[in-house]
Amino acid sequence: MTLEELQKIIYDAGIVGAGGAGFPTHKKLSQGVKQVIVNAAECEPLMMVDHHIFRKHFQSIIDTLNVILDVLGAEEAIFGIKGKNMYLLDSKILADLKGTRISVKEIPDVYPAGDEVVLVYETTGKIIPEGAIPINVGVMVINTETLYNIKKALQDGETVCEKYVTIAGDVKEDITIKVPVGMKIKELFADIGYPDLTGKAVINGGPMMGKLVDIENDVVTKTTKGLLVFPETHSVIQRRKMPLKTMLKRASAACCYCTMCTDVCPRYLLGHSIQVHKILRAASHCEVSDTEAFLQASLCCGCGVCTVMGCQQMLNPQEISMNAKGVLAKKGYRRTNNIAPSAPRPEREGRLIPSDTLIDRLGIRKYVKDKVERVYMDFFPETVYIPMSQHVGKPASPIVKVGDRVKKGQLIAKTDANALGTTIHSSIDGVVKLVDDKKIVISVK
Ligand code: SF4
Ligand code: SF4
Structure with a gap:
């Protein structure tokens, strides 16, 4: 081949x-x-x-x-x-x-x-x-x-129209399930025995890097790996609910410039020149003259170690760095003085974060279930809402129209093969009910 x-x-x-x-x-x-x-x-x-x-x-x-x-x-x-x-x-x-x-x-x-x-x-x-x-x-x-x-x-010859997803956190039993792409997350939770999530919130991804789910509207995509449930009052949720403006105000008032966020940053410890405390200061004080500090945000991977393990002032350098990184990417700004470290910093070994320590710091120990019976099951939603952008690059363009009958696994949208993008397939047998540039809705009947 x-x-x-x-x-x-x-x-x-x-x-x-x-x-x-x-x-x-x-x-x-x-x-x-x-x-x-x-x-x-x-x-x-x-x-x-x-x-x-x-x-x-x-x-x-x-x-x-x-x-x-x-x-x-x-x-x-x-x-x-x-x-x-x-x-x-x-x-x-x-x-x-x-x-x-x-x-x-x-x-x-x-x-x-x-x-x-x-x-x-x-x-x-x-x-x-x-x-x-x-x-x-x-x-x-x-x-x-x-x-x-x-x-x-x-x-x-199978296409990607299902996704393995872990359901864990504040649930009776952790399970890993195979879910059709485009199934509503709310419907999924109802099917597995949680029809009412009042007082709880769901994270799409892990507790460090996952995003808060909009439970009414979000669907499972090709990149959904975990749906974790926590009480709304849990710090994992509260940290994600704070508006960026408030984060920046708190940072400008409370950051003591101790540099602990930088000291534990995994990219910094591997020799990269990212200095998180400087990004935070530049962003929260609008120090636009410190362009190097801003540009360093492009070296951030969003892992969250600075926020969870570094900052003792309950600030959120992870979110502030990632936001700055997004702004830089959108405006096309790039660092030109990138270095290639030959060795990690000598202090790296002593600053690695054991998973157990992280679990305790996140306050999620009680959600780690050691001896659980994991269950694998299939789902058959009545309707799926398949997004045209589930990947890095250009969204896919629909190639079906309302009223078309489609089979599970059938091609329904694609990005030009030369562009950065991919193809998208139906995750159920059904009839196309709606087509727009954001999604294709397919129902069984
Ligand atoms: S989120 Fe970014 S800045 Fe913070 S520790 Fe991870 S890589 Fe470093
Ligand atoms: S650890 Fe917190 S207080 Fe210290 S420099 Fe970083 S953001 Fe500021």
Whole structure:
């Protein structure tokens, strides 16, 4: 198989980064890749999707990796997984990997082990330069579920119209379920026994980086990995509800410039020049003359360590940095003085954040359920609301019209193959009820 043929299969199946980023996967594959790193870190507390996939589909993932290595002409693949999760991998398959191009690397149980820059360092020893991406050091990083989706496209011709999602937090039982893309989150919770979420709020993603769900309107997408429930009064929720204006006012009044947010920043500790306290000061005091401080926000990955583990003043440098990063990206401002660190800062080792410490600091210990029976089930919604933008890049354009009858897995929208984007498929058999540039609504009847 040629690279172009594999890219086409991946594009036609609508595969994007399933870990949350949503980058179109066919655009990641390129000839310069020497090492493929499988992101099996699943470093956000409470998330269990990758656990399910390692346990059930490890051999399929290995087979798919071999195809990708052949097509790319890459030297090796490294499976980056936390030591505590090694028990999930089939021991016979593991033994068979000895001496092959695929190896398994145990990475430390710290947060954010799954951040691309951290993962590449932990698995290969390479530090991705500031403002660069893994391919700049000959590496491609791919998420476990994304690999599984490639397997389904290659072997079974399946398109991405369902998503594995972990339901956890303030619920009776944690479950990992397979949900049709476009199903309303409210309907999903009703189906699994939570029809009334009064007094609770839901996070889409992990407790560190996830976003607050609009329970009336939001739907499951190709990047939904976890839906975590917390009481509305919990700090995980309160932190997300504060308006940016209030955050900035509080920062301008209460930041004591202690630099602890910078001291714990994983990107700073790997040698990048991001200084979070300076970004915060520049943003909250509108110090527009300090352009370098503003531009450093583009080095932020939004991991939240500065806010949860660094700041003792209950400020939110994570949100302020990410907001500044968004503004810079929209206006097209870029740093030009990016550096390529040759080694992490010497203090890094002593400042890694153990997952257990993070769980306690977040105040979510009581939601970590050790011995739960995990349940896998299918859903059959009456109506799905499929967004045209579930990925990085240009939204897809509908190719169906109201009244069309469609089958599950059928192509309903696409972005031009040359643009950054992907294809979108129906997640149920049904009739198209509404088409606009934001979504396609399909009902069973
Ligand atoms: S969120 Fe905070 S700790 Fe994480 S990369 Fe951004 S500035 Fe650093
Ligand atoms: S840790 Fe908090 S108080 Fe200290 S510099 Fe950072 S934002 Fe300011």
